[in-house]
Amino acid sequence: MTLQRAASITGIAETKVGKVPELTGTELYADATVRAVADAGIALEDVDGLISGNARFESYLYHADMLAEYLNIHPAHALNVTTGGSTTGQMLGHAAMLVATGQCRNVVVVMADKLATGVDRSAVVESMATIGHPQFESPYGPMIPALYALFAQRYQWQYDIDPAHIAEVAVVDRYHASLGDAAQYREPLTVDDVLSSRVIADPIHLLECSPVSDAGAAIVVSAPDVEGPHRPVHLLGYGEARSFEHVSAAPVMHETVAGTSARIALEMAGVTLDDIDVAMIYDAFAFIMCMQLEDIGFCEKGAGGEFVAAGNTRLGGSLPTNTHGGVLSHSHAGRPSSLFLITEAVQQLRGTCGARQVDGAELALVHTEGGIIASHCTAILGAA
Amino acid sequence: MSKEATSAVLTQIDEFLEGCRHGELLIQRCETCGRAQFYPRTYCGGCHGRSLRWEAASGAGTVYSFTVVRRAPSAAFADRVPYVLAIVELAEGPRLMSTVVDIDPGEVEIGMPVTLGFEGRGGDAPLPVFRREGAA
Numbered sequence: 126m127t128l129q130r131a132a133s134i135t136g137i138a139e140t141k142v143g144k145v146p147e148l149t150g151t152e153l154y155a156d157a158t159v160r161a162v163a164d165a166g167i168a169l170e171d172v173d174g175l176i177s178g179n180a181r182f183e184s185y186l187y188h189a190d191m192l193a194e195y196l197n198i199h200p201a202h203a204l205n206v207t208t209g210g211s212t213t214g215q216m217l218g219h220a221a222m223l224v225a226t227g228q229c230r231n232v233v234v235v236m237a238d239k240l241a242t243g244v245d246r247s248a249v250v251e252s253m254a255t256i257g258h259p260q261f262e263s264p265y266g267p268m269i270p271a272l273y274a275l276f277a278q279r280y281q282w283q284y285d286i287d288p289a290h291i292a293e294v295a296v297v298d299r300y301h302a303s304l305g306d307a308a309q310y311r312e313p314l315t316v317d318d319v320l321s322s323r324v325i326a327d328p329i330h331l332l333e334c335s336p337v338s339d340a341g342a343a344i345v346v347s348a349p350d351v352e353g354p355h356r357p358v359h360l361l362g363y364g365e366a367r368s369f370e371h372v373s374a375a376p377v378m379h380e381t382v383a384g385t386s387a388r389i390a391l392e393m394a395g396v397t398l399d400d401i402d403v404a405m406i407y408d409a410f411a412f413i414m415c416m417q418l419e420d421i422g423f424c425e426k427g428a429g430g431e432f433v434a435a436g437n438t439r440l441g442g443s444l445p446t447n448t449h450g451g452v453l454s455h456s457h458a459g460r461p462s463s464l465f466l467i468t469e470a471v472q473q474l475r476g477t478c479g480a481r482q483v484d485g486a487e488l489a490l491v492h493t494e495g496g497i498i499a500s501h502c503t504a505i506l507g508a509a
Numbered sequence: 510m511s512k513e514a515t516s517a518v519l520t521q522i523d524e525f526l527e528g529c530r531h532g533e534l535l536i537q538r539c540e541t542c543g544r545a546q547f548y549p550r551t552y553c554g555g556c557h558g559r560s561l562r563w564e565a566a567s568g569a570g571t572v573y574s575f576t577v578v579r580r581a582p583s584a585a586f587a588d589r590v591p592y593v594l595a596i597v598e599l600a601e602g603p604r605l606m607s608t609v610v611d612i613d614p615g616e617v618e619i620g621m622p623v624t625l626g627f628e629g630r631g632g633d634a635p636l637p638v639f640r641r642e643g644a645a
Contacts, residue, residue, distance in 0.1 A: 254582030260522055261548045262606045264630045268582035271594050279574040282619045326576040326594070327614075373548075373596060373606040378574055 128218070128363045129393050131225035134506070135353035136165025136345035137468040142456035143309035145339040146242040150183035153237035153341035154192050161343035166353040167231055172345075174202040174223045174232030176216045181252060181459055182244040192235070202229055209495030210407055212236065213342075213464035214502035218363045220346035230348045237341025238458035249337055256497070258371045270334055270410070272372045272497045274326035277412040279378035281328060283427070286415070288328065290430025292319035294411035295332050295453050297439050302450025304440070304480040309338050310454045319411075333411035335457035342464040344471070358474045361396070361488075362505035364389025369499050381413075383420035383492060386501040390490075394505035398422050401505075402486040403473045404438075404446040405466035407493045408453055414438075414446070417492060421503070440481060448473060448481040463493035467504070474508040521549035524563065526634040533565040534625055534637045536603055547603035568625035569600040570639060577614040585631070593617055597639050610638050 138160035140153050148156065154177065162169050175198075177189045185191040189203035202223055206216050213236050220232035240249050253269040280286065296316055302308035314332065322331040346360075347353070366385035369375045391397060398421070406421075408414040415429030423444060424432040432438070438446035449455045449469040452462045470489035472478050489506045525548075528535035537546050539553035540560040546553065553561055575595035581587040593609045595617070609617050610628065623639035630636045 250580075251583050257606075258548070264632060264636050265594055265606055265608050266578060266582055266586040266589065266592060267594055267606065268578070271576050271578045271582075274576035275574045275594065275596055278576055279619065282574075324577075324579055326578050326580075328576075371606075373604060378596070 126225060127393060128221050128225055129361055129395070130349060130359050132221040132346050133349055133357040133359045134344050134467070134471050135347040135351055135355065135357065136161040136163070136167070137471050138164055138343050139307065139465065139468055140237065140341040142307065142338055142340035142458070144241050145239065150180035150237055150239050150243055151192070151195060153239065153339070154235055155195055157237060157341040157343035158192065158196065158233055158235050161233060161235070161345050164355070165231070165345040165347065167345070167351070169196060169198050171231050172198055172233050173200050174220060174229035175200045176204045176206055176220055176232060177235045178205050178207040178212055178460060180238040180243070181240065182248070183239070202232070207460065208500055210409060210460070210463055211493040211495030211500050211502040212460040213467065214491065214493030214504060215365065217344070217346065217360070217467060217504055218365065218502065221360050221363060224346060224348050230351060232346045233343055234346060234464070235341070235343035236461040236464050238461055239339040240337045240458050241339045243339065246337070258373070262371060262373055267372070270329055271326040273410045273413070274329045275372055276378045276498060277328055277410070280412060280416055283379040286430045288320060289316050290434040291333065291412045291415060292316045292330070293434045294408060294414040295319045297433060298408065298447055298451035298453040301440060301448050301481060302454035305449065308450035308455040309336055310450070329410060329412070335409045335452045338456035338458045340456040340458035340461045340465070342461055342468050344464065344467055356475050356508055358471045359507050360504060361507045362390035362392070362394030364393065364503045365501065367500040370496060372497050375499070380426065381416060381420050381494065381498045381501060383417045383494065383501045383503070384422055386503040387421040387490070387492065390503040390505050394507070396488060396505060400488050401444065401490045403448065403470065403483045403489045404444055405470045405489065405491045406446055407463055407466060408447060408451045409457060409462065411453065413494070413498055414451070416498070417494070421492060440483065445483045448478060448483065466491050466493060470506050474506060521551070525549055528563070528565070529627055529634040529636060532627060534568065535563045536566050536599065536601060537561045538564040545601045545603055547605050566599050566601055566625065570597040570623050570625070572609065572617060572619055572621045572623060573598040573604055574619060575609065575617050595639065597623060605637065608638050609640065611640050611644055
C-alpha cells in the first residue's frame with residue numbers, strides 16, 4: 126500500500142488572519158471546518174474523520190471530540206495531534222492514511238489559534254520561554270527565537286552566509302504577500318529595513334521573525350473517487366523525519382533532516398525536485414528557508430542564501446516559494462501556519478491564486494518543520 | 510509531582526545536582542561501549558546498555574554555538590539581559606546548554622575555549638556556567 130494517489134484534497138478554507146477579535150478560537154475552528162466542507166461540496170454528515178489539536182491558550186482535554194460536539198457531528202475517527210510547526214503537515218499524512226485504508230472517506234484537518242487578540246502579549250512571550258528541558262535548559266533563559274538563533278549562528282558561521290541574503294527571504298515573502306489581500310503584513314520591505322530592525326537574539330532581527338497572529342484554516346482530505354466542485358489535488362508523496370527534541374541534544378546545528386523526509390516523499394511520488402513548480406516551505410524565521418532549501422536539495426549546502434538572493438524563490442523565478450507571503454508575512458498563529466502552506470499550494474494547483482499564480486503549476490512541494498527545526502514533514506501535491 | 514512519579518530520571522537529577530554542589534559537572538560514561546553522554550539517562554544512547562557510571566567532566570570545553578538574548582523571556586530574567594545562551598561542547602564530547610559569564614556578550618565567539626564554573630540560578634543547587642579560558 127502506498128499513499129501515492131491514495132487521497133486528494135477536495136476542500137479548503139482560510140479564516141481572516143491577523144487580528145480577529147470578533148471570534149474565539151473555537152469559533153475560528155468551526156468557521157474553517159464548515160467552510161472547507163462546503164468548499165469540498167459535501168455535507169458535514171459526510172465527515173467521518175476529524176483531526177485537530179489545541180489552540181495554545183484555549184485547550185481542551187480532547188480537542189477533536191470537543192469540536193465534533195460543538196458542530197454536532199459524529200465522525201467515527203477523531204485524533205488530537207500536536208507536533209509544533211509541522212503539526213498540520215503530519216495531520217495531512219495521517220488523514221491520507223485513514224482514507225487509504227478505507228477507514229474514512231472525508232477527513233477534516235483543522236487548526237486555529239489566537240495569539241494576537243486571544244491573550245496578552247506578555248503571556249505569548251512567556252509561553253515561548255516554556256520550550257526547553259526543565260532541568261537542563263530552562264534555568265539559562267531560553268525562548269523560541271533564541272533557540273532558533275543558536276542554529277542560525279552556527280549555520281551562518283559554518284558557511285559564511287551574507288546576512289543580506291537571509292534578509293532577502295523576508296523581502297521576497299513580503300513581496301508575495303503584497304500580491305494578495307489576505308496576508309497580515311503586506312507593505313513592501315527592503316533588505317535594509319530588515320537588517321536595521323531590532324536584534325531579538327543574535328543574529329536574528331525582528332523582521333526575520335514571524336508575526337503574532339489570529340488565524341485558522343481547514344482542509345478536507347477525501348478518497349480519490351470523491352468528486353468535488355474543484356479540480357482535485359492529489360497527494361502524490363509523503364515523508365517524515367526527525368532528529369531530536371531539545372536543542373542541546375541536536376547532533377548538528379548547521380543542517381536539518383529535511384532532506385530525509387523530502388527524499389521519501391519524492392520517491393513515493395515518482396518525481397524529482399526539478400519537476401516541482403511551486404514550493405511552500407515553513408519559514409517562521411528567515412534563515413530556516415535558506416537552510417531547508419539546501420537540505421531538501423534545491424541547491425548546494427551553504428548556497429541557500431545565494432539561491433534566494435538571485436531571485437529563484439520569487440514569483441517568476443525558477444522555484445516560486447511561499448506565494449502567500451510565508452509564515453513571516455502571511456500569519457503565524459503557531460500550529461495553523463503549516464496549514465496555510467497547504468491551502469496556498471492547493472490554490473496554486475487549482476489555478477486560483479490571481480496575481481500570485483504560478484503559471485501552469487501542476488506539482489507542489491509542501492515542507493513543514495516542528496519543534497526547533499527538529500521534526501520534518503514533506504508532501505508532494507499534484508493537480509489532476 | 511507526586512512521590513509516585515519520582516522516576517529513575519529524577520534520581521539521576523538528584524545525583525547530578527549533588528555533583529554541582531561539589532563543583533562537579535557529572536556526565537555519564539558507558540562501561541560497555543565507552544560512550545560519554547549528557548544529559549543523564551538510564552540507558553546508553555549508543556549501545557542501550559544500562560552499565561553507566563558517573564564521570565566528573567574535566568571542565569574544559571568550547572563554544573559550539575551561542576546567541577545573545579536581548580529581550581527577557583520572563584520576569585525572572587529581566588535583570589540578566591543581555592545574556593549569553595550557549596551550547597558548549599565538553600572536551601569529553603557531549604554538549605550542554607549553558608551560558609558564558611564575566612564577558613562582554615559581543616566578545617563570545619564560536620570555537621572559543623571555555624572552562625566550567627558554577628552559579629546559583631534560584632534552584633536547589635548551583636548550575637554549570639562557563640567562562641572564557643584564562644579568565645579569573
